[in-house]
Amino acid sequence: MAYTPYSWQQTLQQKADYVEDRLRQGSPVVGISCEEGILLLTVRRTQRKIFEVYDKLAFSGLGQQSDLESVRQVLVDFTHSEGFQRSTEDVSIQRVVGLAISPVLKRAFSDPSRIPLVLRGIFAQVEDSPSDDLFYTLNFDGEFMLLHEHAIIAGTEGARLQIEKMLTELKNPSVDDAFKAALFAWAAGRWYIKHSQENENKPSSEADQKKILAEELENTNVEAALLERHTHRERKFHLLSKEEMARYMPKL
């Protein structure tokens, strides 16, 4: 009888494959820093996907809704406990991601007896000027990355790169331009996930993006939120209403 020793590498690979498989069809989330603040945009069916975490912090993600919800609750608990014990200024995106949530995801992923969380997250913190705005992306294995100007999470790396290409030329946009750019970038990522194999990984054209937007928006809704830079309100998070989004929506 052959003896197969336990391979932790194989276990981790299997876990990663399990999660990647479930994230593949997830709706991308695009975050863009603009003059008015930070815009986060995605398209979803019924459940909210963009959340307020603290005064200047927002969170969004793709993956299993229950895992997103668990992470959201941890974030809210951590930020409010820290904010009360110290001050609101001491609650920063770097502490939230690096200290509060990344180790938890890492432990869940590495522990062979636990099921990994199926999620990929994006965090945003608005500051006084667009150049100081911060983004973090967080992977299911606890790996996180600091970004500026814009950030993307998508179901696959290929889709993320397609969205990235759409945003590299975007500099100092207004919220209007940021909304349109984010929406078409989302469409490019979505198109890539749906059609990349039959089209040999070619990028989508504007016509393709409009077509997929028209198809997707028959059964889903755009969700967008702005972390407002210039408001006098303490809570910077503002979920855009349908009327507000209608002003920015391009003609499809």
Added chain:
Amino acid sequence: MPEKLERSAADFWDLLQKNNVPFLNKESLSQSPSAPAHVTEPLGVHGTTVIAVKFRDGVLNVADRRATASNYIMYEEAEKILSLDDETLIAIAGSYAAASEAVRFLRHSFKYYARSQMQEMSLEGKLSEVSRVLRQSVPGAMQGVGGFIPIVSAYDAKKKEGRIFFYDILGARFESREFGSAGSGSERIRGSFEYIVRTKGLFREMKLEEALRESLLLLDIAASLDTATGGLSSALPIVRTVTSDGVIDIPEKELEKIRKELTRER
């Protein structure tokens, strides 16, 4: 740092207890060896006049900035009108230390609820939280430390009007139709509010400029009759409004202009 993902706290009180964060611990207050059995004079910083009046678009809050301990003037720039969130103001009279801590708690509590439950706490819920905090402060108040009386001003988005609520030291809540005041100087000017309503009209029908002028005059009168209240000749008072646009500070330039007019008229 969270060890794992688990059920979140039921509310902000629960969260603080889970994380062993002390707040208004009545046991520690009563067991404190330094707490005197009877206190004839309140400890800490006290003394004030805070005023809340409705105006056409919401509620105006005015407060002096003097903080006293017994007959000493400890500080002349205390902030006694604080925002609990973007729709609610609280004006505090009494123990500044206890009030500041309570306000800090309430601010986080309201925001925690809105973010964890993904719906705003109702006005009724907020008012009940204030009552709860006051009840927690009762042991301290009975010992002569830690008692305070708030006036809560809120913009009610459903009724589209400003509303004023005042409390007693045990947390009982009362709504006022037009105005409210608290602090050592408030009794001196209580009748003056009614005089203004009867002779000049309802506060809630006044424009902001008019309501502001009347309120600053009332504050100055309170200061002339109460040593614990700072008047217009010392630091400019704190003035904030709460309307459908949220909480807004009245600029110092505007206050300075009215101060010059009122002090000229004396």
